[in-house]
Amino acid sequence: xxxxxxxxxxxxxxxxxxxxxxxxxxxxxxxxxxxxxxxxxxxxxxxxxxxxxxxxxxxxxxxxxxxxxxxxxxxxxxxxxxxxxxxxxxxxxxxxxxxxxxxxxxxxxxxxxxxxxxxxxxxxxxxxxxxxxxxxxxxxxxxxxxxxxxxxxxxxxxxxxxxxxxxxxxxxxxxxxxxxxxxxxxxxxxxx
Amino acid sequence: xxxxxxxxxxxxxxxxxxxxxxxxxxxxxxxxxxxxxxxxxxxxxxxxxxxxxxxxxxxxxxxxxxxxxxxxxxxxxxxxxxxxxxxxxxxxxxxxxxxxxxxxxxxxxxxxxxxxxxxxxxxxxxxxxxxxxxxxxxxxxxxxxxxxxxxxxxxxxxxxxxxxxxxxxxxxxxxxxxxxxxxxxxxxxxxxxxxxxxxxx
Amino acid sequence: xxxxxxxxxxxxxxxxxxxxxxxxxxxxxxxxxxxxxxxxxxxxxxxxxxxxxxxxxxxxxxxxxxxxxxxxxxxxxxxxxxxxxxxxxxxxxxxxxxxxxxxxxxxxxxxxxxxxxxxxxxxxxxxxxxxxxxxxxxxxxxxxxxxxxxxxxxxxxxxxxxxxxxxxxxxxxxxxxxxxxxxxxxxxxxxxxxxxxxxxxxxxx
Numbered sequence: 001x002x003x004x005x006x007x008x009x010x011x012x013x014x015x016x017x018x019x020x021x022x023x024x025x026x027x028x029x030x031x032x033x034x035x036x037x038x039x040x041x042x043x044x045x046x047x048x049x050x051x052x053x054x055x056x057x058x059x060x061x062x063x064x065x066x067x068x069x070x071x072x073x074x075x076x077x078x079x080x081x082x083x084x085x086x087x088x089x090x091x092x093x094x095x096x097x098x099x100x101x102x103x104x105x106x107x108x109x110x111x112x113x114x115x116x117x118x119x120x121x122x123x124x125x126x127x128x129x130x131x132x133x134x135x136x137x138x139x140x141x142x143x144x145x146x147x148x149x150x151x152x153x154x155x156x157x158x159x160x161x162x163x164x165x166x167x168x169x170x171x172x173x174x175x176x177x178x179x180x181x182x183x184x185x186x187x188x189x190x191x192x
Numbered sequence: 193x194x195x196x197x198x199x200x201x202x203x204x205x206x207x208x209x210x211x212x213x214x215x216x217x218x219x220x221x222x223x224x225x226x227x228x229x230x231x232x233x234x235x236x237x238x239x240x241x242x243x244x245x246x247x248x249x250x251x252x253x254x255x256x257x258x259x260x261x262x263x264x265x266x267x268x269x270x271x272x273x274x275x276x277x278x279x280x281x282x283x284x285x286x287x288x289x290x291x292x293x294x295x296x297x298x299x300x301x302x303x304x305x306x307x308x309x310x311x312x313x314x315x316x317x318x319x320x321x322x323x324x325x326x327x328x329x330x331x332x333x334x335x336x337x338x339x340x341x342x343x344x345x346x347x348x349x350x351x352x353x354x355x356x357x358x359x360x361x362x363x364x365x366x367x368x369x370x371x372x373x374x375x376x377x378x379x380x381x382x383x384x385x386x387x388x389x390x391x392x393x
Numbered sequence: 394x395x396x397x398x399x400x401x402x403x404x405x406x407x408x409x410x411x412x413x414x415x416x417x418x419x420x421x422x423x424x425x426x427x428x429x430x431x432x433x434x435x436x437x438x439x440x441x442x443x444x445x446x447x448x449x450x451x452x453x454x455x456x457x458x459x460x461x462x463x464x465x466x467x468x469x470x471x472x473x474x475x476x477x478x479x480x481x482x483x484x485x486x487x488x489x490x491x492x493x494x495x496x497x498x499x500x501x502x503x504x505x506x507x508x509x510x511x512x513x514x515x516x517x518x519x520x521x522x523x524x525x526x527x528x529x530x531x532x533x534x535x536x537x538x539x540x541x542x543x544x545x546x547x548x549x550x551x552x553x554x555x556x557x558x559x560x561x562x563x564x565x566x567x568x569x570x571x572x573x574x575x576x577x578x579x580x581x582x583x584x585x586x587x588x589x590x591x592x593x594x595x596x597x598x
Contacts, residue, residue, distance in 0.1 A: 009207075010210060013210070014214070016218070017218055017221075020218055021221055024221045051247075052242060052247075053360045054248070054360075055242050055244055055245070055247070056244070056245060056392070057390065057391055058249060058328060058391045059248045059376070059390050059391075060250070060265070060266070060388060060389040060390075061266055061380070061386060062269025064386055065377065065385040165273075165277070167377050167385075216413065216420065217416070220419075220420045233456070234446065234594050234596055235449070235596070235597050236455045236456075236457045236562070236593065236594060237593050238560070238590045239578065239590060239591055240589060241582035241589060241591055242579060242582045243582060244583075331571045332571065333575070334572070335570070335571050337447075337569055337570070337571045337574040338447035338567045339571075340571065342449075344449075345595075361575040
């Protein structure tokens, strides 16, 4: 019994010594041996000369000016216009106003006898809300029988809001929310 | 017949010597591992020499004294722009003074906060290895040069070595009495438009 | 019945003792040799105890060898006073001059100049009030003209030697003010791309 305890004690001591040896080896391995051997002038040959500081003034890089995108927002409340439901002979002209908050209000509609199409269009358009960057008049020309553009959107009546800083560019994004229309059927421009 | 009983001599481990031996080995290895690590190696750290022209930087560190540092980075540009928009009616000189006064109030930090910002900068550089950062350090005449070396030592801890630095002589009074401080809209090398702060001494 | 008491005679365990002694000897020899490798002998050229370089943490730095391969400006204390001086340590193209040898050369020049009451060619005392001097007055001092002339001479004479590098090294005690260091860097900067950077000697923790 006594012998076993002594042998156990001895074994523990041996294990401790081995652990210390391992720790020492780890510490020695951390020393960057390659760098010590490398010739100092070779190291400099690889270095890229960093930018040198100027004396007479400084330009401090500022934040990126993120452009604003004028597009339809609030997808949860917006109703898509179903293009397939519109009468293929319908010609409808819509004039609307976009207010400070980006809400669209129809001021004039000429549906030329296609009352149902006009109704569908007005129901959908009145739910559209745009990002509050521009205000003014927006016009939609739905010309379904056309072989060219079937929808033309006139943005010439829109102006940037006064509180938007002039250096911030505003780009046009998604201006309509219509299901079933092809991109090549839509044009942005003026019409009479 | 009388038989002598041969008793086998019980072999026992000489425990005392064993313990002594092992402790000596222990101490020996511990000491030699520390001794190999300890001698202070002289290393070279390089600092670019200044050029006689205006400089560009992402971050400017102006040492004020032993306790305070003025740190300007891209966050300051929106503040300067805001002051310019709100107080554009002031004369250029008054507007300069107003901008400098407000920037000094907002961006003068203590040494502890400064070291924290340095660490955050290094972490940010590690997260964005493709971005290169240039830090300009301005140090007044009377402070020891080791203050600058200390800052550089911390900046060079970035994993991808994408923080470069430069150092010039300059005091906070140069900024307080600068000819102009304003924002300028410029395109950077990636084509992004930025509101940069331009300080002319 | 009389019993004899058996006394076990305790004797020294000689093999064990010899082992311990040999181990102690090896231990002492090893630690003595490794600790001596960093110690400079107390010669004239040896570094003063007060010569402390700035410490840096783990950083991307480069090993400096003791052989001088570049022009080195050393700012140190004058013996046991609080005054500082600048020594200009010149490398030697032919022989491998160590930093200490170059320093000895500079100090010889210093001693001779002190005797003859002349401005030394490789050393300059740093005026204790130099921080309060205006820019022009500071640049007129012997200290600044020594720095200017040394850099100029180095770029003209020794610069493009293959064994020498086109960098200027600065080795200064910790409390050297930035003004002096900046002056050296600004002078180097005047040579545009020839001396794009200065190299500072530091110690790694």
